[in-house]
């Protein structure tokens with residue numbers, strides 16, 4: 001344990017020099033908070049203001065720095081959109097679903113699992129069966145799965161996220177592939193198209209073209225990037241799922257952030273007051289708290305999993321991989337090839353971003369965030385505890401996407 005608080009000038013100097021690892025609060029389990037003192041000082045606030053201005057005015061640069069710039073920008077811009085009333089209307093029914101999930105956990109009697117006026121029906125209220133048994137059976141199975149999937153220490157927020165993720169995947173948003181032609185024929189990717197003014201207004205700088213084998217017509221798939229456009233289109237792949245779901249979590253009043261993975265996946269995290277750590281949630285899969293889904297379930301060789309939110313950024317990779325040593329070697333390879341970051345460089349970039357985000361907050365709020373950081377660090381450092389959580393959750397292969405697409409990405413879990 002370091003001896004006493006470190007002077008703010010020292011910390012500022014270390015930050016500017018990029019010598020982050022001698023700052024105690026960056027080390028897992030560190031119990032001092034030198035950054036807090038510095039961020040509360042006039043010098044700290046002035047530095048944060050100047051850094052924020054620089055961050056805002058700087059155009060996205062190429063490569064790795066550009067990736068980070070884009071992630072920072074998104075977490076801010078999307079977070080500010082949560083005030084929109086239209087999002088609130090979309091999400092209005094979710095709290096009752098979370099309540100239903102919690103009631104189910106208290107004990108599934110025979111009537112709850114099969115009766116017509118049971119909690120089961122309320123939990124899946126929108127999908128009333130019109131054709132009899134087939135649908136009925138699906139609902140009951142789904143509910144049994146919902147019930148058995150709730151760990152004993154799940155709280156209301158956790159139930160709310162689980163209900164939201166299942167609603168998002170099964171009712172609200174649609175997985176883009178396979179992209180069918182209007183004639184019903186199968187399509188194949190035919191290269192990029194030119195974005196229209198409408199596409200650009202929706203943040204789509206890229207448009208995919210998919211040509212029909214049967215009639216030759218071309219179907220456009222704009223990759224929208226704004227919350228409003230995504231709410232209109234309600235279709236996408238993991239990037240669109242994660243971006244919009246992150247905003248919905250914020251709109252539900254939860255503390256949330258989204259996670260960018262260098263092996264081409266994205267998901268979200270929310271802060272669980274019951275579990276006292278940031279919790280994985282993947283809306284593509286409707287899975288909550290299964291951070292090893294990608295490593296063990298899909299067999300993905302991940303290098304970087306970086307979380308971005310309004311209160312800063314964190315390298316959360318360690319929680320998402322089984323073998324941290326092997327992961328560090330993959331990162332070193334990437335860094336040598338110019339597709340990764342040096343470990344010090346990355347930690348410095350994430351730290352400075354976090355300091356920028358928090359520099360202008362009230363002291364009380366910053367201290368609250370700091371205590372969350374500390375609880376999170378304890379959870380990350382506790383490999384055995386994370387293992388127990390993973391064991392309780394169970395794992396399976398990827399659900400979203402076609403077989404060929406999963407095969408191409410090496411994500412079939414085989």
Ligand SMILES: [Zn+2]
Nearest residue numbers: 181183212215
């Ligand atoms: Zn066609």
